[in-house]
Structure formats: structure tokens, C-alpha cells
Amino acid sequence: MPNHKLPPTKTRLRLSPEQRMAEIISVTRSLLAEKGYQSVITSEVADRCGVSEGTIFKYFGSIRELLIRVAEEWFEEILGMVSSSIDSDDHIYDRLRQLIWQSLSIVRKEPSLTRFILMELRAAPNYREMKIYKLNQRFTSKINDVLQEAIDKGVFRDDVSVSLLRDMIFGCIEHQTWIYLRNEGDFSVDETTDGITNVIFRGMKMPETVDY
Amino acid sequence: MPNHKLPPTKTRLRLSPEQRMAEIISVTRSLLAEKGYQSVITSEVADRCGVSEGTIFKYFGSIRELLIRVAEEWFEEILGMVSSSIDSDDHIYDRLRQLIWQSLSIVRKEPSLTRFILMELRAAPNYREMKIYKLNQRFTSKINDVLQEAIDKGVFRDDVSVSLLRDMIFGCIEHQTWIYLRNEGDFSVDETTDGITNVIFRGMKMPETVDY
Amino acid sequence: MPNHKLPPTKTRLRLSPEQRMAEIISVTRSLLAEKGYQSVITSEVADRCGVSEGTIFKYFGSIRELLIRVAEEWFEEILGMVSSSIDSDDHIYDRLRQLIWQSLSIVRKEPSLTRFILMELRAAPNYREMKIYKLNQRFTSKINDVLQEAIDKGVFRDDVSVSLLRDMIFGCIEHQTWIYLRNEGDFSVDETTDGITNVIFRGMKMPETVDY
Amino acid sequence: MPNHKLPPTKTRLRLSPEQRMAEIISVTRSLLAEKGYQSVITSEVADRCGVSEGTIFKYFGSIRELLIRVAEEWFEEILGMVSSSIDSDDHIYDRLRQLIWQSLSIVRKEPSLTRFILMELRAAPNYREMKIYKLNQRFTSKINDVLQEAIDKGVFRDDVSVSLLRDMIFGCIEHQTWIYLRNEGDFSVDETTDGITNVIFRGMKMPETVDY
């Protein structure tokens, strides 16, 4: 029985739990975007929400949990947008292009969130049990599937692994984004999409597939 | 009986300032490699060097400064090794392959240092004024030069920018490294080198340049 | 589409104040038994009762007050059971044995409550003004009375004070209980009862009182 | 690399590590005696020592560790005093009496420390690996040994276990102490010693051992 002596004095705006949670998540998302996940600090989240630090912990068990929620909500938002826009009747080149374009757009829009998921959550020992893992799988599997299909159908050679191709694509996207983040230069989503798609496609397609 | 203080018996090895600095840098580098830059702690550096914490600050103004020095020295070491091993008479494919192979080897050997530079230093607002920036430029320019030469000589097409190609190469390398760091899987330097080089080369070479 | 707030659908069971208080006390008692008084937390009590935290404070001024009420009610319950089971016509040995047996049974059955009273309430500066003090006195006085009667009737010697004997009995009981609580070993209520009773009886009875 | 902006301003008295540690231990011991281990708080220890909280953690990894050190040092102090004063040639009665007298003196002098060891440390999962466990064993084994010897030599009956007898002795001692601590009454170490020793001895000695 800890001995709490003084009662709270200041009374703040009352919000519904849904609103408050949404606000905390939204504020944290901004903070994450601005400063990176390493710098998301309880006190600052609380300050920006205009609530006490205790309130944060009413809704989220820990700062990490909050960050994970932010990542999840963001990821689900993204997935909703992506899923509805891929037409499986398209030519492989077009689908690949489309996926790369979307990834570039996403990462560019929320680089800090991407980084948090990539660098922090993926390293977690229980990552594979996390919801974000499933979400991420649903996302990356789209590219994997297209690449695999290309190989299976003989459109692509089979001398480079799907995972390496995927790393070239996503690695390039992230690299571009960081340069952009550091204000070392802007990049055009369309041009970059074309560049990556073309290099991958031309670099992988079967020699006999003569259509140039 | 009065409490006579015994004189200190510990005879600390007396090193010259240069030696001392070198030792601190070396110890910090080990620590960085072992635990990552987030976990490099003043007290541990001092302990392992057998010096006091204060000494660290005598030689380096702050922990950050020390880490930067470590990165710089490491980078210079690397550059020396790389510079001496590229034969400019080689075929472009071979030089490209060689550079990719070296980059993969470096990153794999010192992932924590790579990460520190990539994640912490590059994000610094004054990165462009830092020595490490120049060093990094010297390093990446080697790949840039080869790629540019390929375009200039008509070996490569000119519809994808050199910087994008470079990002595909380094981005892929880093992606692979993270997976490796997270213990999610090993990668073969040779196979990865072949994969990247082939995709880039096949994807970029002029159609008429028939030499496969 | 405007965001119409739906009316709350949860129909809380409407209990009379007496019933509500009884429920809170009962729930707290369970919690106390399960986790120890250090871990009885407002929010958990409220949760398990299906009421809000505020309600707890409507009925009880503080968590401490609630715990005290729990202890009191429990103690009264015990006293009712004990009072009705001692036959004052029994031989002193049997009555003593009976009381020790009951104490052991109680403590074993509700070790957390015992601990709360022993460790927390007894140490309070105003303990002597508390109801629990009176209740405890009524309880211990039963043993005191038997011991005093034994001395007065010449069954026991008079060279050891009643209070010391009582402390040997209760002290032993508590000691046994702690060992048991720490899972360092179980104890048999019957064997322990025999042990304590025999040592006390044989150790105190008049030499000439030959009736064993 | 957390971002610490402001340097410390106030400079305090410099003590040697030995002195500082000794002071912290001594202060903590006082605090423990005054308020019980539950109330030993970092900030208060620091305040009373006239140092900052950080200093405490320079010397002790945690508050718990500090408390354990306090307990250990105290226990060793005690053991030194006890060991040198038992003459194994004495009659069993005298040795038992002597041990009880010492235990009473110790517990009375430092009841909070006793309580900390008894209630907190003993409950620790790794208690059996702790130094304090060894120390405690050395202490309690002295009483165990005397009691066992009494049984083995036929001086005591064998119908009550050594552990129960030990619990009667120590339990009684603690009970007395608490009453004393609560200012509910004083007790004479000598009288209590006589009482306990006599009850145990008379209650346990063989009937035929006629020497009354």
C-alpha cells in the first residue's frame, strides 16, 4: 500500500476512450515521423496530448506497446489501400511496376514508421508472433508472389533467388528514402519506379523472350 | 590505531597520448562491434582500457565524438584496402563484381559499424561537414565511377541514373545484412555478389552488346 | 454521416448499498487471499466487482479502510466459529489443545489475512483504537483465560507468565505458517498441535499433578 | 546515445569508496531499523547521506542489493559475537539458555533487520544461493544442534520434532519483539529467556530424568 498523500488538482479535458486513444496514437505517429522511434518519449507524448503521463499508461501498457499499435494501425491502413489496387490479370511487368510504385510511395510517406518496423520490431524475439509480422508478410508476399510466378512461368531466369530480388527492390527503396530524409536530394517516385522495374525485369527475363 | 592510508599499489601502464588514444579507439571499436552503438557506454570503455572515465573525456570531448573517430579510422582502413585491390584494366563487369564483393564483405564483417554510420551519422544535420561524409563519398564514388564509365562507353544503357543503380546495389547489401544481423538467415557473399552483379549487368547492358 | 453516440448497452446489476458493500468486501477478501495485501489494487477490486474505481471510494474512504473492513469481518466470522466450539467443561489440556488446533487451522486457511493483520495493522500507530484490536483481544483472551485458569487452579506452575506462554504458542504457529507460505515445507495441523500442546503442558504442569 | 544536456553543478564532499559505501550501508541500516524495509527509499537514503541518488547506484546495483548487503554485514557482525561465546562443555540446559538469550538480544536490538531477512529474503526464489542463507544456517544450526544432541543423548524425548521446537523458540522471540516494537509492552530479556528455556526443557526432558 504505497502512501499517496496529495490528490490531483488540475482537471483536464475529458475525452471518450476511443477519442483519447486515437489522439495518443495520432500524436505518437507524428512524433515518430518527426524524430524517429528512438526519441519517442512518454513525457512528450503526454505533453502534446495535453494529458499527464499516467494517462498514456491507462491506455497502453508501455511506450513500446503504443509504438506497436501505431505501426499496426498504419500498416493496416496501407494494406487496405494496396490490396484494392492490384489487378491480377495484368502482365507481370505491370504488376511488378505497380507494387514497386506503391512501396516507394508508402516508404516515402512514412519513412520513420517503416524504419521502426524494419529495425526495431523485426529484431524482437517474439516478432513472428506479432500481428505486425502477419501484416508485413501479407505485404511482402505480394512482391514475392509476382517474382515467383515470373520464374515459374519461365518469364524470369531462375539463377537469382526471389529473396535477393526482393532485397534489391526494397533495399533500393529504403536507400532512396534515407537520402531523401537527410535532405541530400529528392527523388521522383515515377522515375525510380521505372528504373528499378526495368533493371530487374531486363536483368531477369529469359534471353529468348525476345520482345525488345 | 590511526587509519593510515596505504599508497595506491596499482601501477597503471603509462602510455603516450597517441598510444592511449589508439587504445581507446580500438577498445571502443570492439565494443561497438559486439553490442552496437546504442550500447557503447563510457564506463565500459574506460573499464576495458583500464583508465578512468575522465580520461575518455580528456581525449574525446564526448562519447559521440569518440564513436565518430572510431568510424573514421575504420573507414580509412577499409578504403586503403579497397583502393589497392581494384585493377582499372579489368573489364567493367569484373570491376563492378569486385566492388560489390568488397562491400558485402565489409558490411558483413563489421555490421555494427556500418549501422552506426548508416543510421546515426548519416542522419546528423551536419553530416555533410563531417569527415566521414568525405570518406564515404570516396568509397561510393568508386562504384559511381565504374557505373558512369559503363554508360559513357556505351556498355550500359543510359535510361537509369547512376545513383539509382548505386542505391539498388547498396540497398540490397544492407537489406541482406539486416536479415543476417537479426539471425533470420545467413547469406553467401559470393552468391549474393553474383546475383546483384548479374541483375545489374544484364539489366543495364546495351542490347547489341552481345557477349553472353 | 454524423457520429451518433450509441447509448450504453451495459446494464449493470443494480445492487443495494449493503449488497454492493458485501460484494466489494468479498471480492477483496479473495484477492487478499490470492496475492497478499501488498498486491490488492483498486482497479482490480473494481474490475472483479464489475463496478468503477470511484465506487470503491464511495463505500470505503481508502483502500486501507477497505482492507481493514475485510479483516474485521473475517475476524468476526472466525470468532463466531471458535466461541461456539469450546466446551468449558473440558479438561484444561483438551481446551488448550482445542484452541491451538483452531488457531493453526485458521492461520493455515487464511495466511494472507493473518499476515495483513500481523504485519500491517498491528504495526499501525493507532492499532489500539482499532476495532480489530478488540477482536484480536477477544480471540487471544480465550487462550489467556485457559492458561490463567490453569495457573490459578494449580494445574500449571506460576513461574512463567501467561503472556510468554501465549507468545510461544502463537509465535510458533506463525513461524510454521511462514515456512509453509514460502513453500519450504508443509506442516500437519494435528502433529503441530500435539507438539505445541505437549511441550507447553508438560513444561508447565505442577510436578505433583500426576495424571498422565 | 541519450542526450544529456546539462552538466552537474553542485559539488559535494568526496569520500573514498570504502567510506562512502560504509556510510550508505550505515544510513540504510538506520533507515531500515526506523521504518522497515518496505519504506527504504532511494531518495531518502541519498538525502541522508548528502549525496545524489545516482551515487547509491554507483555502489549498489539496486536498492535490494543494498539492503542485502546491510543484512549480510549485520549478520556477520552478530555471528562473530555469538560464535565466540558458546562453551560446548556446558550442560545442555545452559547452552540452550545461552542461545535463547543471545537470540532474544539480537532480535530485540535489530527487529527490522530480522524481519527483512525472515520475510523478504527467505521468500526470494534464489534464497538458497544467497550468502545470507549460509549465514542464517550457521546461526540456526547452533540451536538445531543443541536440540538434536539433547534428543540423541536421551536427555529430551523424541516425540516433538527439532524444527517445531525451534519454531516455538524463535516464534516466541519474534512475537515478544513485535509487542515490544508496537510499544504494547516491554519485556525482560532475562525473564523471557528463563521462561522459554524452562518450558522447553521441562516440556521435553525424559520423565525418568528426575532432578527436580
Place this chain on the structure above:
DNA sequence: TATGAATGAGTGTTCATTCAT
């Protein structure tokens, strides 16, 4: 000069208690 004892702002987290609705 080098030392290392000391600093102190900062960080996440807990939980009894309050009071506007």
C-alpha cells in the same frame, strides 16, 4: 595530468484518489 567520486536531468512506470459528467 589523470583520476574517479559525484552529479542530476531524464525515463518508464505505478496506482490511490478525485471530480466533472
Place this chain on the structure above:
DNA sequence: GATGAATGAACACTCATTCAT
């Protein structure tokens, strides 16, 4: 009356940095 969102003091613990000796 009852609710429950919000409070805020408290607490353990960290670690880069300083400065008297």
C-alpha cells in the same frame, strides 16, 4: 448516486559529463 477519465506524486534506475584532488 455512480462513473471512469484523468491526475500527479512517487519510485527505481541510467549514464554522459564534470571538477576537486
